[in-house]
Amino acid sequence: MIAILLFLATTALASSQDDAAIAAMHATHVKSAGARVVVWAPPAWPAEKRAGVTASLDRAVAQAETALGKKHEAPIEYYISDSDDLPSHVYGGYAHAAGDPPVVFLSGLDSGEAPHLHETVHLVGGEFGSLLLREGIATYVQFVVQPGKMRPLVKLEATDLESLDKAAARILGKPQTREQALGWLARPAKSVTFTSRPERGMFYAVSASFTAHLVKELGMSAFMEAYGSENPVAAIERRSGKPWRQWTDEWLKKIGA
């Protein structure tokens, strides 16, 4: 049952569910506009808190743009939930497509966690060809800009890039999880189904550590070019002249796995 709920909540967030959530919050929530964002906040929030969060979301858009070297023209709309029933995600979840509205759902903002930069990177990043690189770059940027503010799901005792590599090495070091992680790396797919929360956490840690390696070696602009292509593996191989297997082998060696 838990696995099914998790699947519904994180993997198959149908656009129609998101449309319903937006309509519901239009009726209950308080709207404020920042320079780059429109924020729908829970009605119980004092005006001060609303203003503070709106300013930090404006900052997140700028941070995501700077990190990725990419601009997002339209304002981004953030729908903020006080409950964990609606987990943080972009409109459409893992199936977000190029033509979808620039909408982000956020929860967990009162816990000291900061999912807003992660989700904003998804939106500014735009069209993607592989979920591995999509979650990888969003988690990587979050680690670089806001270390220590990860949700428990992806924390895995990692607070900076070095401990992130160690977390990935631990996953690769266990026979029972190594095979799965190597499968994700060998065949980066546009969509991946997770059956449990730890499995999803593993995917994020492995993705982010490997993406950090790609960004360091390729540079962000070449990485983002590949990111947006239909087949990022082929794009990276073309660009670097290095077979994909060599990319993953070199990363494994680097993290000591």
Ligand SMILES: [Zn+2]
């Ligand atoms: Zn994500």
